[in-house]
Amino acid sequence: MSSKFPCRLPTLFVCLLLAFAGCATAPDRPLPEQPGELTAENVSNYVAASERVHVLNTVPVTPTETTLSCDGSVATQTTDGYVAFADCTGGISLPSGEHADEHSHAAYFVSNRTTTRISSRATEGVAATDADAENASGLQLFNFDDEAHVLTVIVREADTSERVVHLQNELNATSGAVVYGVPTDSTTTYSVTVARDDGVTTTFEWRPAVEDELHAYGRLVAVTPSNELVTGRL
Numbered sequence: 001m002s003s004k005f006p007c008r009l010p011t012l013f014v015c016l017l018l019a020f021a022g023c024a025t026a027p028d029r030p031l032p033e034q035p036g037e038l039t040a041e042n043v044s045n046y047v048a049a050s051e052r053v054h055v056l057n058t059v060p061v062t063p064t065e066t067t068l069s070c071d072g073s074v075a076t077q078t079t080d081g082y083v084a085f086a087d088c089t090g091g092i093s094l095p096s097g098e099h100a101d102e103h104s105h106a107a108y109f110v111s112n113r114t115t116t117r118i119s120s121r122a123t124e125g126v127a128a129t130d131a132d133a134e135n136a137s138g139l140q141l142f143n144f145d146d147e148a149h150v151l152t153v154i155v156r157e158a159d160t161s162e163r164v165v166h167l168q169n170e171l172n173a174t175s176g177a178v179v180y181g182v183p184t185d186s187t188t189t190y191s192v193t194v195a196r197d198d199g200v201t202t203t204f205e206w207r208p209a210v211e212d213e214l215h216a217y218g219r220l221v222a223v224t225p226s227n228e229l230v231t232g233r234l
Helices: 011-020 040-056
Strands: 069-077 081-093 099-111 115-119 123-127 136-143 149-157 163-171 176-183 190-196 201-206 219-223 229-233
Touching: 040 069, 040 081, 040 099, 040 115, 069 219, 099 136, 099 219, 136 149, 136 163, 149 176, 149 219, 163 176, 190 219, 190 229, 201 219, 201 229
Parallel strands: 123 176, 136 219
Antiparallel strands: 069 081, 069 229, 081 099, 099 115, 136 176, 149 163, 149 190, 190 201, 219 229
């Protein structure tokens, strides 16, 4: 989540300054309750509402006006929940007259037992090779589990088995995220194998040119809190 407010003073100092200035500090806004029934639509609405609260809770005072627009989307369903994304864009106006443009993006895992959020701030961007970035497609890894995991990713051309990249990354517990720019072309189908450090593997075909023109042809791989290794579209 990015913020364009001009300074980030310690919270206590900010509150003292605002109190002397006669401005009331904003209380932490509670996160929305999880939906009683988990469906793709309910989860999409829930993560959008949650992300809006996360953005507003970064503002030290009650805004005079907000024009935030927040959207959620489900990337994949697992045996016990959903991996979803939320985006918020818009503006926030403060009593001082200052205005900030905000953009926030986060990944969520939602189940009947828990909600885990990974902010885009936690995501490490890695170029898989020195190939032209314009010919790279996004492959994102997330770890929603409460233990750290090392994931190894091998991307091959499906027809020739020629290896394109061999990647390895350790993802921190409940916060680890990395996005790889993998060199691809519009005519090739790729075979992607992801191996976790405990021996669990998953393999899927990936043809970026026909996956989803609206989402940069990306794919995700996630470790869930129940230790599943799942895949989905970005």
